[in-house]
Amino acid sequence: xxxxxxxxxxxxxxxxxxxxxxxxxxxxxxxxxxxxxxxxxxxxxxxxxxxxxxxxxxxxxxxxxxxxxxxxxxxxxxxxxxxxxxxxxxxxxxxxxxxxxxxxxxxxxxxxxxxxxxxxxxxxxxxxxxxxxxxxxxxxxxxxxxxxxxxxxxxxxxxxxxxxxxxxxxxxxxxxxxxxxxxxxxxxxxxxxxxxxxxxxxxxxxxxxxxxxxxxxxxxxxxxxxxxxxxxxxxxxxxxxxxxxxxxxxxxxxxxxxxxxxxxxxxxxxxxxxxxxxxxxxxxxxxxxxxxxxxxxxxxxxxxxxxxxxxxxxxxxxxxx
Amino acid sequence: xxxxxxxxxxxxxxxxxxxxxxxxxxxxxxxxxxxxxxxxxxxxxxxxxxxxxxxxxxxxxxxxxxxxxxxxxxxxxxxxxxxxxxxxxxxxxxxxxxxxxxxxxxxxxxxxxxxxxxxxxxxxxxxxxxxxxxxxxxxxxxxxxxxxxxxxxxxxxxxxxxxxxxxxxxxxxxxxxxxxxxxxxxxxxxxxxxxxxxxxxxxxxxxxxxxxxxxxxxxxxxxxxxxxxxxxxxxxxxxxxxxxxxxxxxxxxxxxxxxxxxxxxxxx
Ligand SMILES: Nc1ncnc2c1ncn2[C@@H]1O[C@H](COP(=O)(O)OP(=O)(O)O)[C@@H](O)[C@H]1O
Ligand SMILES: [Mg+2]
Numbered sequence: 001x002x003x004x005x006x007x008x009x010x011x012x013x014x015x016x017x018x019x020x021x022x023x024x025x026x027x028x029x030x031x032x033x034x035x036x037x038x039x040x041x042x043x044x045x046x047x048x049x050x051x052x053x054x055x056x057x058x059x060x061x062x063x064x065x066x067x068x069x070x071x072x073x074x075x076x077x078x079x080x081x082x083x084x085x086x087x088x089x090x091x092x093x094x095x096x097x098x099x100x101x102x103x104x105x106x107x108x109x110x111x112x113x114x115x116x117x118x119x120x121x122x123x124x125x126x127x128x129x130x131x132x133x134x135x136x137x138x139x140x141x142x143x144x145x146x147x148x149x150x151x152x153x154x155x156x157x158x159x160x161x162x163x164x165x166x167x168x169x170x171x172x173x174x175x176x177x178x179x180x181x182x183x184x185x186x187x188x189x190x191x192x193x194x195x196x197x198x199x200x201x202x203x204x205x206x207x208x209x210x211x212x213x214x215x216x217x218x219x220x221x222x223x224x225x226x227x228x229x230x231x232x233x234x235x236x237x238x239x240x241x242x243x244x245x246x247x248x249x250x251x252x253x254x255x256x257x258x259x260x261x262x263x264x265x266x267x268x269x270x271x272x273x274x275x276x277x278x279x280x281x282x283x284x285x286x287x288x289x290x291x292x293x294x295x296x297x298x299x300x301x302x303x304x305x306x307x308x309x310x311x312x313x314x315x316x317x318x319x320x321x
Numbered sequence: 322x323x324x325x326x327x328x329x330x331x332x333x334x335x336x337x338x339x340x341x342x343x344x345x346x347x348x349x350x351x352x353x354x355x356x357x358x359x360x361x362x363x364x365x366x367x368x369x370x371x372x373x374x375x376x377x378x379x380x381x382x383x384x385x386x387x388x389x390x391x392x393x394x395x396x397x398x399x400x401x402x403x404x405x406x407x408x409x410x411x412x413x414x415x416x417x418x419x420x421x422x423x424x425x426x427x428x429x430x431x432x433x434x435x436x437x438x439x440x441x442x443x444x445x446x447x448x449x450x451x452x453x454x455x456x457x458x459x460x461x462x463x464x465x466x467x468x469x470x471x472x473x474x475x476x477x478x479x480x481x482x483x484x485x486x487x488x489x490x491x492x493x494x495x496x497x498x499x500x501x502x503x504x505x506x507x508x509x510x511x512x513x514x515x516x517x518x519x520x521x522x523x524x525x526x527x528x529x530x531x532x533x534x535x536x537x538x539x540x541x542x543x544x545x546x547x548x549x550x551x552x553x554x555x556x557x558x559x560x561x562x563x564x565x566x567x568x569x570x571x572x573x574x575x576x577x578x579x580x581x582x583x584x585x586x587x588x589x
Contacts, residue, residue, distance in 0.1 A: 206422060206424055206426035207426055207428060208387075210426040210489075211428075213384060213419065213420035213490070214415065214416070214419070214490070214493055215415040215417075215443070215493060224442075225428060228429075229428070
């Protein structure tokens, strides 16, 4: 008995006040940060929503489908910009997902000797560090001239094709939706490949061994086990990239042409919601500001929608596997 | 090799190794393995950690090929065929020689898809539902999972996961099942279930099992190889087989003192 009491005293069951205070303090600090982020998000949404009210009252949901953005007559509709946002982002994904996931696979398997692989991984990540205005400049001076020839060929070859031809129905100029889409693809490539690579590398070695042990080849292992196991991580990367593509402003504004004329053609000059905001906010007042806020709200909503769809996709696929 | 072992082995030999040395780079992990593994029996590998049991068992299905620095000297024959001959496809080998690992490693897929994984790889044309059911039943797991074949294999308990992995290995109808400490991560009751399962499986399969558990080796196996490890002058610790014989001989009348000490728990 005596021994037992001695023991408890010796082992100091009681933590010091400082230690307990730190524990509690840490909890409240992190809780405050977490709640703070939520509050900031709600505050922005609230502010934007409030400022958009006059425009919402005037144009209603028709704002989403009307193609006229006319500050002179004070009539606003954002379809051209919504279309521009969706098309450039979709084009960016279409180009960047296969390449980005491919890069991630090459850099996660042991295809390359480590001495080559490590610098490559680093360089891909460095792509994400280039400021977007530099991408814009590079697009103007390098990419646009380079694409002029191929774009012209596309225009001449496909413009007459029914349905699909409408995507190529105007002659390409030095600016346009397609250049913005391609520059976006390059900008989001490192996001997709870096996050996908992390997801692939994180798949436990045991799963790989299990597949090999059942007589799967390297490719079967990769496509039936490793990629499915990393799928939610890859989708997460793609969604982050899509969010970036939809919100990217500077490079797109420099390259897209900033035209509010509706056209389905990729070669036409156009605008996105972000480029519209960047272009017009400085000189806007009254209903125009309110309409810009409305457009911002739409972008907000689009991003949210994309994220919800991604969540649904991931949970669906998880159940199926 | 001892005479009584030889006569037992005359029945049928699945693996035969001939002066096998196994290296990781310049490090000789195991030396001089010369042994025969008989058909439809359970052969246990015992010995202290790091003596190369896993290394040897992974040679039998060429899983070590995944390790770049790995290479062997000497030969391993599987039913008379040189397993490491240049025209042997390791993927083909692993389809005939299944493996169960120390840590249960079900795929993050449904129970059904875990079992169907191997047969699908092989392009199995028969009744998949029937094959899945049969495989799960042979792994004594049917009653646990028959109502939830669509739920995730990774949601099962550790013992159930390990039996799922055994079922998954059985589903490709291999000749041999290699098990590397299959019960190391299991509770005693799950362990007993797996041991019972071993006895049923040996009717149809040849089993090689690495175990740290002396009782498991003496209870379950027909033959036992005792591995030990010895440091050379450069400090490299190389494993080797001290003694390989019928399990009762290893546990009751071993020829080597080291074996005697190890199986009685005075060592390692
Ligand atoms: N992939 C590897 N690369 C280098 N050395 C290894 C590797 N795997 C195992 N070894 C070494 O080989 C020896 C035998 O290991 P192992 O076969 O795992 O022993 P056991 O399974 O008997 O505990 C150990 O010294 C271990 O460090
Ligand atoms: Mg081991």
